[in-house]
Amino acid sequence: xxxxxxxxxxxxxxxxxxxxxxxxxTTTGTAGKTNVEVPTEPFGDTIKYDPVVEIxxxxxxxxxxxxxxxxDLFQQVIDGYTAIHPNVTIKLVNNPWEDYWTKLPLSxxxxxxPAIFNVHNSYHENLIxxxxxxxxxxxxxxxxxxxxxxxxxxxxxxxxxxxMMTGTVYYxxxxxxxxxxxxxxxxxxxxxxxxxxxxxTIKDGDRLIQAGLNFNDDFHQNYLLGLNYQLGxxxxxxxxxxxxxxxxxxxxxxxxxxxxxxxxxIGSKDFGEKGADSFGQGQSAMVIQWGHYYNTLQTTWxxxxxxxxEIPTFDENPYAYNRYNGESTFGVNKNAPADQQAVAQDxxxxxxxxxxxxxxxxxxxxxxxxxxxxxxxxxxxxxxxxAVLAEHIDRYIWPGSMPSTMETxxxxxxxxxxxxxxxxxxALNEAQENIIRDMExxxxxSVENLYAHAE
Amino acid sequence: MKRKINSIIxxxxxxxxxxxxxxxxxxMVCSSFKQNSEIMALEQHLLPQxxxxxxYINMNERFNFLRFFANSLFVTIAITILVAYTSTIxxxxxxxxxxxxxxxxxxxxxxxxxxxxxxxIIPKYTMIQEFGWMDSYKALIIPAMFSGFGIFNMKQHIAxxxxxxxxxxxxxxxxxxxxxxxxxxxxxxxGIFSIAIFQFLxxxxxxxxxxxxxxxxxxxxLAVGLKxxxxxxxxxxxxxxxxxxxxxxxxxxxxxIFQKQFIAGIAASAVKG
Numbered sequence: 001x002x003x004x005x006x007x008x009x010x011x012x013x014x015x016x017x018x019x020x021x022x023x024x025x026t027t028t029g030t031a032g033k034t035n036v037e038v039p040t041e042p043f044g045d046t047i048k049y050d051p052v053v054e055i056x057x058x059x060x061x062x063x064x065x066x067x068x069x070x071x072d073l074f075q076q077v078i079d080g081y082t083a084i085h086p087n088v089t090i091k092l093v094n095n096p097w098e099d100y101w102t103k104l105p106l107s108x109x110x111x112x113x114p115a116i117f118n119v120h121n122s123y124h125e126n127l128i129x130x131x132x133x134x135x136x137x138x139x140x141x142x143x144x145x146x147x148x149x150x151x152x153x154x155x156x157x158x159x160x161x162x163x164m165m166t167g168t169v170y171y172x173x174x175x176x177x178x179x180x181x182x183x184x185x186x187x188x189x190x191x192x193x194x195x196x197x198x199x200x201t202i203k204d205g206d207r208l209i210q211a212g213l214n215f216n217d218d219f220h221q222n223y224l225l226g227l228n229y230q231l232g233x234x235x236x237x238x239x240x241x242x243x244x245x246x247x248x249x250x251x252x253x254x255x256x257x258x259x260x261x262x263x264x265x266i267g268s269k270d271f272g273e274k275g276a277d278s279f280g281q282g283q284s285a286m287v288i289q290w291g292h293y294y295n296t297l298q299t300t301w302x303x304x305x306x307x308x309x310e311i312p313t314f315d316e317n318p319y320a321y322n323r324y325n326g327e328s329t330f331g332v333n334k335n336a337p338a339d340q341q342a343v344a345q346d347x348x349x350x351x352x353x354x355x356x357x358x359x360x361x362x363x364x365x366x367x368x369x370x371x372x373x374x375x376x377x378x379x380x381x382x383x384x385x386x387a388v389l390a391e392h393i394d395r396y397i398w399p400g401s402m403p404s405t406m407e408t409x410x411x412x413x414x415x416x417x418x419x420x421x422x423x424x425x426x427a428l429n430e431a432q433e434n435i436i437r438d439m440e441x442x443x444x445x446s447v448e449n450l451y452a453h454a455e
Numbered sequence: 456m457k458r459k460i461n462s463i464i465x466x467x468x469x470x471x472x473x474x475x476x477x478x479x480x481x482x483m484v485c486s487s488f489k490q491n492s493e494i495m496a497l498e499q500h501l502l503p504q505x506x507x508x509x510x511y512i513n514m515n516e517r518f519n520f521l522r523f524f525a526n527s528l529f530v531t532i533a534i535t536i537l538v539a540y541t542s543t544i545x546x547x548x549x550x551x552x553x554x555x556x557x558x559x560x561x562x563x564x565x566x567x568x569x570x571x572x573x574x575x576i577i578p579k580y581t582m583i584q585e586f587g588w589m590d591s592y593k594a595l596i597i598p599a600m601f602s603g604f605g606i607f608n609m610k611q612h613i614a615x616x617x618x619x620x621x622x623x624x625x626x627x628x629x630x631x632x633x634x635x636x637x638x639x640x641x642x643x644x645x646g647i648f649s650i651a652i653f654q655f656l657x658x659x660x661x662x663x664x665x666x667x668x669x670x671x672x673x674x675x676x677l678a679v680g681l682k683x684x685x686x687x688x689x690x691x692x693x694x695x696x697x698x699x700x701x702x703x704x705x706x707x708x709x710x711x712i713f714q715k716q717f718i719a720g721i722a723a724s725a726v727k728g
Contacts, residue, residue, distance in 0.1 A: 281495070
């Protein structure tokens with residue numbers, strides 16, 4: 001028995017070290033410190049960071065930074081900051097996306113939570129009570145970044161957006177060429193889009209072989225919650241609390257989606273279960289996806305040769321092009337010791353003033369920079385999913401951190417229409433009632449009225 | 456003839472069930488040698504069309520796999536040994552000692568098995584914070600030292616041991632310490648192995664609690680590391696499958712070594728003596 005156990009343990013250790021040994025022994029998964037050029041002069045636009053000013057009186061201090069996502073990206077900011085302030089140690093704690101939102105509030109509730117943490121605005125209500133306001137003057141934030149006003153709570157700002165993510169059209173270049181289409185055919189309006197999609201659709205009799213456009217599984221996020229703005233209608237009524245999802249605009253958008261599949265035949269609810277996957281699988285010629293899809297295409301679907309264009313509109317001068325959502329800056333833990341909070345505040349100032357870091361973060365997330373001075377940055381415009389947004393970026397609306405019922409109720413409405421034969425009016429009225437009921441206890445108020453071109 | 460036909464049918468059914476059970480595992484291992492685009496492709500093949508070991512190579516870039524693996528092994532072995540020991544000693548006391556409140560105590564142990572973990576996790580978290588055990592293996596090992604299932608199982612198992620043997624040992628002058636360690640423990644070997652395998656598996660797979668209490672990357676466990684492949688917008692399936700394929704090796708080895716004792720232990724504890 002002992003021999004058997006020893007033999008088995010040897011097998012395990014050999015197998016593990018053999019398989020893992022295939023990997024580079026120099027990469028340990030811990031992002032190592034890189035050589036960083038230490039600035040000596042103040043930098044930034046209105047928000048200026050002065051590297052000469054000591055932090056924590058030069059005394060050693062350690063804080064934690066919690067985040068999800070790429071260690072390397074965050075380590076890069078930390079390395080830059082700690083090169084200026086060698087007395088500061090920032091311990092990076094990486095988390096899986098889903099469970100971060102369980103662990104973070106638990107930890108912030110106690111004395112030992114992280115001094116600084118990554119924020120996503122969809123969890124605003126769970127986190128805001130643990131956050132300290134930013135110490136950067138509001139007018140400085142407003143001068144350098146767009147969308148700051150939407151984050152003001154009683155005159156204070158707890159986090160802002162460093163980047164804006166929205167939907168663009170991704171098209172398969174091979175299919176495009178095979179259909180005899182050129183760059184000249186890139187549609188500007190929905191009517192043109194439908195015509196192009198018809199040309200990209202391939203059928204064998206009644207059987208769909210290739211969809212011109214696929215919006216399965218994400219029509220609620222990428223069409224219903226955004227195209228209403230093109231028609232001059234907000235998602236919420238003037239009180240900012242009452243949903244407006246059974247509006248004439250929403251009905252028009254929904255009708256267009258139904259007609260695309262049932263009249264034009266450019267796709268089908270039964271063809272390609274998920275539009276995003278179907279495009280990657282070479283089944284569908286076009287999809288509308290948000291910025292993160294650009295990265296997914298680079299990593300998962302690297303064999304697809306794709307192009308990007310801006311979302312079409314119903315007419316030439318829309319009220320707005322689409323909805324956007326912000327990628328948020330860090331939050332400061334108000335329960336952390338004062339000296340740690342001071343470092344956290346200083347770290348955020350460094351993050352906001354540093355253009356290189358802003359560019360890196362926006363490229364990594366495929367978000368358009370909220371920092372005004374970077375709107376025409378060369379590196380940003382090299383990313384096609386961002387370049388197509390540049391011209392009209394001020395024509396996108398953030399409605400605020402909407403409760404999830406907005407998405408789930410509209411998804412159900414769409415499914416009822418496509419799969420259960422429910423008429424559009426009934427389905428959207430039901431969604432409206434659901435959302436009103438679900439939002440009874442929500443503190444959400446829309447910030448659509450803060451849109452720069454609000455009428 | 457009829458018996459032979461029944462036997463063939465039974466075997467065919469068992470083979471089919473076996474294939475259905477094992478196929479996802481085989482698919483996962485095969486997929487760990489595929490590119491992500493092939494894993495997600497519309498047309499699926501069991502074997503990789505383009506064979507790659509990049510997933511195993513890239514896996515280490517995401518996290519320090521060997522470190523996580525060693526951490527998991529240490530914590531799992533520590534918990535397994537402790538649970539096997541505490542379960543056996545509690546099972547021995549509850550099955551062989553007669554004292555007032557024994558059944559009440561046993562009922563209390565059983566009740567602990569019926570409380571969902573999600574009810575206790577927040578008070579447990581708060582206690583660990585108060586004790587100052589956060590980011591320490593004490594937070595993983597100490598609360599897991601006693602297992603209601605283990606105690607229940609070992610009580611059932613030890614109850615099957617003849618009282619006469621224990622009485623004979625007492626008459627020969629053996630004290631209770633000696634009886635437990637030299638007589639009960641060896642005789643309960645099969646039951647202990649079955650508890651050990653269950654506990655090993657549960658501890659090895661445990662994700663949420665280690666994730667909640669451990670922050671330092673160097674102390675983190677493998678189950679938490681595996682979750683890191685699930686991103687906000689996408690999942691690196693290739694690397695996830697590669698890491699999972701390696702991570703299940705210890706569990707397989709433990710089962711292969713102890714499978715006879717495991718089956719015997721489960722069978723024995725199912726029969727009340």
